[in-house]
Amino acid sequence: MVNLAATMKDVIHLSIGQPDFQCPQHIVEAHIDALRAGHLGYTMDAGLPELLTELAKYYTARTEREITEDNILITTGATEAMYLAISVTSAPGRQFLIPDPTFPLYAPLVRMHGGEVKAIPTRAENGHQLDPQEVIDAIGPRTFAIILNSPSNPTGTVYPPETIEAIVQEAAYQGIRVISDEVYDHLILDDLEYASVLRHTSDLDHVMIASSFSKTYAMPGLRIGWIISSQGAIKMLRRYHMFTTTVANTPAQWAGVAALQGTTACVDEMVREYRRRRDRVVQLVSETPNLTGYWPQGGFYIFPSLPRTCNGSTLALRMLEEIGVCVVPGEAFGESCINSLRISYSTSMETIEEAFQRMIPWMAKQEM
Numbered sequence: 001m002v003n004l005a006a007t008m009k010d011v012i013h014l015s016i017g018q019p020d021f022q023c024p025q026h027i028v029e030a031h032i033d034a035l036r037a038g039h040l041g042y043t044m045d046a047g048l049p050e051l052l053t054e055l056a057k058y059y060t061a062r063t064e065r066e067i068t069e070d071n072i073l074i075t076t077g078a079t080e081a082m083y084l085a086i087s088v089t090s091a092p093g094r095q096f097l098i099p100d101p102t103f104p105l106y107a108p109l110v111r112m113h114g115g116e117v118k119a120i121p122t123r124a125e126n127g128h129q130l131d132p133q134e135v136i137d138a139i140g141p142r143t144f145a146i147i148l149n150s151p152s153n154p155t156g157t158v159y160p161p162e163t164i165e166a167i168v169q170e171a172a173y174q175g176i177r178v179i180s181d182e183v184y185d186h187l188i189l190d191d192l193e194y195a196s197v198l199r200h201t202s203d204l205d206h207v208m209i210a211s212s213f214s215k216t217y218a219m220p221g222l223r224i225g226w227i228i229s230s231q232g233a234i235k236m237l238r239r240y241h242m243f244t245t246t247v248a249n250t251p252a253q254w255a256g257v258a259a260l261q262g263t264t265a266c267v268d269e270m271v272r273e274y275r276r277r278r279d280r281v282v283q284l285v286s287e288t289p290n291l292t293g294y295w296p297q298g299g300f301y302i303f304p305s306l307p308r309t310c311n312g313s314t315l316a317l318r319m320l321e322e323i324g325v326c327v328v329p330g331e332a333f334g335e336s337c338i339n340s341l342r343i344s345y346s347t348s349m350e351t352i353e354e355a356f357q358r359m360i361p362w363m364a365k366q367e368m
């Protein structure tokens with residue numbers, strides 16, 4: 001879709017998967033300062049000590065449990081963090097429970113390493129919330145791990161503390177791992193307590209939490225993420241990391257130190273703007289014929305559904321060709337949602353308004 005859009009004129013993108021804001025200036029300056037100061041060598045394999053210390057302080061304060069430097073590994077974005085978490089755990093005979101729709105990184109990685117995926121479908125009608133009982137009922141003798149992602153890409157759904165608590169506790173009881181991608185953890189658009197898996201687990205032995213600076217500080221291109229787990233798991237993950245990327249980018253890790261030491265006012269400002277756009281997008285989706293929306297509470301996506309029999313990929317392609325609006329078809333995110341579209345509001349309010357001015361009359365003319 002995006003490749004086709006690149007060959008066309010006057011395309012409006014509601015397909016963007018990265019923040020449209022500028023990275024805050026103090027972080028950019030720290031990155032440049034690190035280059036000028038000659039911080040161009042490898043760091044130690046677990047990461048830059050100063051960044052490990054800042055992250056340990058930050059997570060200890062945020063989760064009210066002690067997280068030390070030995071619980072953290074700095075990676076090349078949350079992508080490498082999830083890559084490592086899945087690579088070290090997936091193997092033939094091991095089953096991973098994954099909500100569907102979900103970010104398209106996880107299932108292929110599980111399968112690449114011989115593991116098996118069992119999808120847990122969620123629906124637009126109930127805001128794509130995960131029913132913890134459905135997850136628990138899906139656990140079988142081969143289940144090895146559950147992968148969570150809240151706020152979710154593509155749905156923007158934020159799981160409440162009760163959901164996380166129920167899943168994490170049951171998983172611990174049955175000796176099942178929980179791998180949690182928390183890359184959107186700061187983009188919470190309602191007045192909610194963010195339920196990190198770290199706050200709901202009694203020990204770190206069975207959990208791995210991945211996150212990064214990419215979304216929170218609008219710096220995905222700097223590629224700094226991390227994984228948090230028990231000291232033993234981090235030791236093992238470090239070996240894989242050594243032979244994958246060796247270390248994360250050194251000057252970018254200094255930029256990360258500046259992000260954690262600096263003010264969070266820049267993040268609050270971005271969240272306010274995402275909230276304003278979310279409110280408007282939800283309203284516009286509700287005014288769009290044939291789309292069923294809901295109230296996404298985090299990230300910068302909504303994943304409305306089309307009537308059951310409608311193929312989202314065919315519709316999205318025609319929408320791009322006929323009115324120049326580019327969204328991502330649901331098929332990219334799982335098998336249960338081919339009648340859905342991912343709409344990103346990581347773009348200006350003007351762009352959002354113009355996209356829906358084209359979409360609303362066009363959708364009204366579609367026979368479904």
Ligand SMILES: Cc1ncc(COP(=O)(O)O)c(C=O)c1O
Binds near residue numbers: 017018152220
């Ligand atoms: C759910 C999710 N996890 C991970 C990533 C990748 O994050 P990073 O840039 O830190 O590798 C993305 C990027 O879109 C994402 O949406």
